[in-house]
Amino acid sequence: MNRGWMTRSMLLAVGLVLIVALVSLSGCGKKAEVETDPAVGAGEPTEEVPPPPVAEEPEVVVDEGPDYPNLDPADYGVQDVYFGFDQYDLDDESMGLLSRNARVMKEAGVVILISGHCDERGTIEYNLALGEKRARAVRDYLVSLGVSAGQLKITSYGESKPFAKGNNEDAWAINRRAHFERP
Amino acid sequence: MSLSSRCILALAVVFAVLPGLALAQGRNSEVVIEHTREAYTKTDVLINELDVLAGGVASADAAITMSSVVANDLRLSGLFRVGHSEGEADSLEFEFTIEGTVEGPLRDADQTGENGPITISLNLLSYPQRQLLMNKRYRPLPSQMRATAHHFSNEVIHWLSGEAGMCLSRIVFSRGSGDRRDLYVVDYDGEGLLRLTANRELNLCPSWSPDGSEIAFTSYRRGQQGLFSLNTSNGKVRSIIAMDGLNYGADWHPDGKELLLALSQSGNPEIYRISPQGKILKRLTVSKAIEISPSWSPGGRDLVFTSDRTGTPQLYIIDSDGAGRRRLTFEGRYNDSAVWSPNGDQIVYATRVGNYTQIVVMKSTGEDRRVLTDGRWRNSEDPGWAPDGRHIVFASDRSGVFKLYVFDIVEDSFRQLTFGNDPDITPAWSH
Structure with a gap:
């Protein structure tokens, strides 16, 4: 997260310097006009800007931060949320986790698919509905935290895509979740 | 029939006491009796091998396919018990018999004529009187043999029970x-x-x-x-x-x-x-x-x-x-x-x-x-x-x-x- 912020401010700095440099270059070529143009003249004299220090490290410009659209949300720190048996409500732990997810998602700004999953108990059909309830509960909470609704799609796989195999509570608990993925 | 049915019923009840039997895997055609819930009666049918009047390997295969598929269909309907020889008349009380003929192209297996249509004639007769109850004739290609057998089974089931057969269902x-x-x-x-x-x-x-x-x-x-x-x-x-x-x-x-x-x-x-x-x-x-x-x-x-x-x-x-x-x-x-x-x-x-x-x-x-x-x-x-x-x-x-x-x-x-x-x-x- 911090790395993203730093990258963004660095980019901003580089961009600003480049713009200023361009303006000063054009100013050099048409100095007479600049002095008579009130719009340009309103700005501070460009000559006072110090030479860009980052110009010696052009490779920084290439680093544009995480390639969010091509990463799985887990790669940039979005964590799955787990549910109780037959439940789709969010407990305190889930809400805390979703607050952290919300911050990351807002920064990433890409569309994310929230898929609801269930353990193997119960029927295919009811689990598809239950899985969607889970995905929807997560989506609604993220939207309440300020994540754009247009950024969040939901779906349900019910019990069809288990994360862990096995007929025991350990496996079941791992499989009752809302998972975040690239659409 | 009623006497032998009762014997089979008694047998099924005995099987039910042995739970191990119920777990025996029935591959495709076998029906595994778990337990008998109520008395039911079945009709016993004798299915004879079809006579190959003419043709090569495909005709012989057709004869085998026809009789085995029909026998399996009748069993799977739940309405029939099936025997394949008169010797089984001790345990089964046949009421009907199915027999027929197969006549294929007179070519060797490696020639194209072998893949032509085969003429199949199937009869349902009373037993032992041998009164003809139903006759069906088909001219399927070798690839259509199972479907042809299923079709005939449906006809037999409908004739004998009044129910529509499900032998062509999927x-x-x-x-x-x-x-x-x-x-x-x-x-x-x-x-x-x-x-x-x-x-x-x-x-x-x-x-x-x-x-x-x-x-x-x-x-x-x-x-x-x-x-x-x-x-x-x-x-x-x-x-x-x-x-x-x-x-x-x-x-x-x-x-x-x-x-x-x-x-x-x-x-x-x-x-x-x-x-x-x-x-x-x-x-x-x-x-x-x-x-x-x-x-x-x-x-x-x-x-x-x-x-x-x-x-x-x-x-x-x-x-x-x-x-x-x-x-x-x-x-x-x-x-x-x-x-x-x-x-x-x-x-x-x-x-x-x-x-x-x-x-x-x-x-x-x-x-x-x-x-x-x-x-x-x-x-x-x-x-x-x-x-x-x-x-x-x-x-x-x-x-x-x-x-x-x-x-x-x-x-x-x-x-x-x-x-x-x-x-x-x-x-x-x-x-």
Whole structure:
């Protein structure tokens, strides 16, 4: 997260310097006009800007931060949320986790698919509905935290895509979740 | 017949005392007797080998295929016991006999003429009088031999019982694991397995159109559900509807002109009637609860579906306008996946007992509830009716992986329909 912020401010700095440099270059070529143009003249004299220090490290410009659209949300720190048996409500732990997810998602700004999953108990059909309830509960909470609704799609796989195999509570608990993925 | 039937019945009861026998795997054609619920009678039929009048290897193969497929069909109907020689007259009381002739092209196996049509004549006669009751003649290609045998079996079953045979019916289901499951179809006797989709997606919950020309099913595109239709003659898939959220649980109306479907576009799943082109005709349920898994009554006037409006999933019936809601199940805290029987008098569904899902059959009034599967079955889900109203197909993981089983609700016997290591789920039997 911090790395993203730093990258963004660095980019901003580089961009600003480049713009200023361009303006000063054009100013050099048409100095007479600049002095008579009130719009340009309103700005501070460009000559006072110090030479860009980052110009010696052009490779920084290439680093544009995480390639969010091509990463799985887990790669940039979005964590799955787990549910109780037959439940789709969010407990305190889930809400805390979703607050952290919300911050990351807002920064990433890409569309994310929230898929609801269930353990193997119960029927295919009811689990598809239950899985969607889970995905929807997560989506609604993220939207309440300020994540754009247009950024969040939901779906349900019910019990069809288990994360862990096995007929025991350990496996079941791992499989009752809302998972975040690239659409 | 009655005397020998009683003997067999006594034998079956003895078998029931030995639980180990029930676990013996019946490969394809064998019926495993679990226990005998009530007295039933069967008709004994003697099936003789067909005479090969002319032809090469294909004709000899045809003769064997015809008699073995017909014998298996008659057994699987549950209505007959089959013998293959008069010597079995000690244990079986034959009332009828089937015999016939095969006449193929007079060419060697390595010549093209061998693949031409074969003339088959089949007779149903009384036994031992040998009075001709029915004669059928066919001219199938060698590749059509099983279908020809099934056709003849249907004729025999109809002639002898008055019931329409199901020997040409098929079961469509979803096979695979994770997010890749494809639709497959298999003949009702477990033969002729065919893969229908190959789109690297999750394909689920198929439903046959009444004439068998289309299969509606749910699939995913970019993670989102939609309802699609597969043309069974050319294999082409078209999109029916893809609303936001869930689009699943399709059930074709008996008239073929519309379908029931659960859509969650309103925020939670509700039951809708839609046209085969995907136009929403009517929304039938309005609630904040999960309302899913609709199934038409055979007349298409009412439907049974699942709602968890009381806090647990239970079965309800409404009419085709969404009116007249009445609750059908009060026993069990988790009831789902109801399907109405072909003649309307029964409903089969899945109920949860402990950690397992089991199959229940009851009258469509809600009376005479009977759990068909027990703990040995582990999970049994997604039941569907055979067209004869006597057999039920469902998926069970009793072997460790979900496979399909056919259960005879009159005898409480069953057979395994599909084999292999990939899970098979959501079967639907053609009409």
